[in-house]
Amino acid sequence: MTKALERARQQKVIGHSLDARVRLKAPQKLYGFLQGFGPELRELFIVSQVELGGDSDSAELTVEVGRAEGEKCQRCWVSDKSVGTNREHPEICQRCFETIRGEG
Numbered sequence: 001m002t003k004a005l006e007r008a009r010q011q012k013v014i015g016h017s018l019d020a021r022v023r024l025k026a027p028q029k030l031y032g033f034l035q036g037f038g039p040e041l042r043e044l045f046i047v048s049q050v051e052l053g054g055d056s057d058s059a060e061l062t063v064e065v066g067r068a069e070g071e072k073c074q075r076c077w078v079s080d081k082s083v084g085t086n087r088e089h090p091e092i093c094q095r096c097f098e099t100i101r102g103e104g
């Protein structure tokens, strides 16, 4: 199962770009496996956004790469739609806001 991820990484389709958004179409078994990663899936691919979908017609993992949505967070460099929505810290994303608030 992890081979599919490795291959996707090696294909450079994914690269190490936090500007990217990855759309995965996974066969049923792999879908369940990937879903198990939850939010960590994004970190695994080192991209800003991961969209996971199922594909029952294919036995292979399909990877589509596009531009991430939202603005780039000035703290973690992840593009997220939540950037700009916080009145106190419009330059950072919701995750970072919660982190600093927690430290605060």
Ligand SMILES: [Zn+2]
Pocket (backbone or CB within 6 Å): 073, 074, 075, 076, 077, 078, 092, 093, 094, 095, 096, 097
């Ligand atoms: Zn952030």
